[in-house]
Amino acid sequence: MKRSRIRRTLNDFEESARIAGEQLREHKVRSLLTALGVIIGVWAVILIGVGMNGLDTGFRNSLAMLGDDHFYIEKFPWRNVGDDWRKYIRRQNMESYYADEINEIISQTPNTGLVIAVPTIGFRRNMSYEDQTANGIQFTATTSDFSYISTADIAEGRFFTQTEASSGQNVVILGSGVMEALFPDEEIDQILGRRVKISRIKFTVIGVLESQGSFLGLQSFDNQAIVPLPTARKFFIGHRYWNGTSIRVVKQPEIDREEARDEIIGAMRRVRGLEAGEENDFDVNASDAVEDTIGPVKAGIAVAGFIITGLALFVGAIGIMNITFVSVKERTKEIGTRRAIGARRSSILTQFLMEAVSICLLGGLVGLLLAFGSKTILDHYAPNFPASLSFNLMILAVSLSVTTGILSGFIPAWMASRLEPANALRHE
Template identity: 85%
Template sequence: MKRSKARRLINDFEESARIAGEQLSEHKVRSLLTALGVIIGVWAVILIGVGMNGLDTGFKNSLSMLGDDHFYIEKFPWRDVGDDWRTYIRRPNFETRYAEEMNEIIDNTPNSGLLLAVPTVGFRRSISHADRSANNIQFTATTSDFGYVNTADLAAGRFFTPTEESSGQNVAILGSGVVKALFPDEEDEVLGKRVKIANIQFTVIGTLEEQGAFLGLQSFDNQAIIPLRTARKFFVGGRRWNGTSIRVVKKPETDRDLARDEIIGAMRRVRGLLPGEENDFEVNASDAVEDTIGPVKAGIAVAGFVITGLALFVGAIGIMNITFVSVKERTKEIGTRRAIGARRSSILTQFLMEAVSICLLGGLVGLLLAFISKAVLDHFAPNFPASFSIELMILAVSLSVTTGILSGFIPAWMASRLEPANALRHE
């Protein structure tokens, strides 16, 4: 009994699939237009999923570039300050000596949770070798201690020594993007080569491992590192530079919040702030980026789901209407099938299968458009870490089937409830 019932269900399914295929083949244009809402909905949800996956991947990679144990003491916060920008612009500029004073405090603090403070000065210049050049390169001027806090590993060579830094030697460590731009055919033979930074000769003593780009946009590889005293001699004078930052590294076992509190206390001493005075500096870290990117991701997700929901709703209404029309057009056919013994469940399955088939067609077209869109994105933004996943494809198919079932159930149910005699008399 159970076997015969299962066989009957399989036969109903096979016959419904055959009839649905015939209807799609007979009404190609109508079916495609009917599925337009599902196409847009699936296309949108796949692109949103790809974009969110790319944001998450790029975000995690970017946080590793900033360093989980690193803090950046700077004049401005890593967030939108809105109309309060005047407050921040009036803050005193940073001085590189702050790092030395911070290190004295760290060394004299029992059980300090901090390891080291290192000054950095950022500025942009062009760099060239022979007939090749790279413009708008981000330079970091720093001390020899930077080798202990740099988040990028050395690919080759070494960092500059305290002697080279204190004597202002013309030595440089190049990021992988600069190496590729200046030495495309000899990337493994860069050490010892001479490059020009704003027409001043420098010797390459090291190269950095490839890091990638933040969210596929701002490259971390188009950079170079030179000694602080050298930069002061040739490029930026004085001790107070707008691009000055103090990078502080905490001990691995130290809690992030405790480390931040210790940095704030030490920096207030360095700046000479009295009790009750507001901080005139900012302690930035990777969690500030998390707080900034979180609302962006949420906004993208909400907007995407609204667009997807509206598109699928419109598609469902269209499929429901076309299924009602199909039931009306084929009322006599339904009466004939019922008269020769077709069960109500067979009629219900038939029209549900037709609605689901239209939605699956829309889902497949939506997937195809999503693949094409990703190919275009890969071409124009090759560094953006966008990728498809099996989960996204399963989601697209599930949405298509669910939309088909929900939109086709009422007209399919009404078709299954038609009495054979009344259906056969229908004109």
């Protein structure tokens, strides 16, 4: 009994699928136009998903570059300050010797959660080697201690020593992007010892950093170079205060981030000589500030995507419901004939429901093809954007199309299954 019921259900399903296929072949253009809303909805949800995946990947890359255990003591915060920018611009500039004083405090503090503080100064210059040029390179001027906190490993060569840094020698460590621009046809180990020019001043290449990639294909982390701080002061930035000065502090892995931040604030207030009750005249930035910035962007993209997808699928569902009603109207006599010769109501329901789902599946497949095409174009014109089309995203798109078909086709299919044979046969 149970086996025969299962066989009957399978037969109904097979017959409904065959009729749905015939209807799609017979009304190709009508079916495609009806599925247009589903096509746009599936296309939109996949593109939004690809964009969100790329944003997340780029975001994780940027956090890796910043370092989860790194803090940046700077003049300005990493957030939109709005009309308060005047307050921040009037702050006293950072000085590189603050790092020495913070390290002294760290050494005198028992059970400290901090490891080391290192000064860095950022600036931009052009570089050249023979007839090759690299423009707008982001330089970091720092001390030999930077090798302990750098998030980028040395791929070849070495970091500069304390002697080289303190004596202000003309040595430089190149990012992989700078190396490729200046030495496009040479192996990485062949460029060590070469003399490159930074603003017409010769520097010896002593190391090359490993490739770090880029953020969303827009900002490369490899377009950088590192030089000793005294050398940079001698040739590029002078000995005055510099807006680009940052004190990077690394915490111990087992220490809570907020606990470490509070300790840094306390140490920096001592360095600046701030009295109790005085407002901080500096900011302690970290990767969580980037999270706070990127969060609303991701939320906005997600909301926009849901709205576009929802509207498209809603319009598609209305169209499919309408065309299914038309199909029921056109085939009322056929329904009456089938019911008269013994067709069950569930068979009629399954038939028209299958037709609605088939149209939505057609729309889903076309939407998938358009999404694949769009991703191919994106990969061609923005090869560094970390876009990825996951299997889960494709399953979600197909599930949405099937769900739309079921919801939009159920009412007309149910009404078709409730038709009385006598009334249906008399229908003109």
